[in-house]
Amino acid sequence: MVQRRAVDAIDRPRRFQEPSDGCVPDDNRRVGGSQDWRLRGQEEYLDGARLIKKPYRAVSETSEHQHCEFCWAKFMDPGFSPVHAAAVANDPSILTAGYTVLGGRTIHGPQDDYWWICPRCVSDFRERFHWTVLDLHTS
């Protein structure tokens, strides 16, 4: 014998519970409007920076990838090892080139190639951060 289920409990439309007083859950507070989840105070060290587009090159075994300083997109050097080449080939989200800051402000003093920023974040934030983007290919 088939047990009858409590039909009205299933068919009753579930109303999406909305915040009653404009209170937005913490996770969503910074989405939309002028605030972007990628922004967390980078103005302190990246405002007015000079950026240059170049291929990412691994520095050493312990520094063989980088992340976009804003969205955390990954940069890898496919020429560093067969493992890296395979990772790049298998994961289209991995970038092999991007923008790096010339003379970037770091805890070690000014350094080139310390901060990396992906092309999308450069186009989204270059005006907000007053960046000068140098392109070797246009002269």
Ligand SMILES: [Zn+2]
């Ligand atoms: Zn990015």
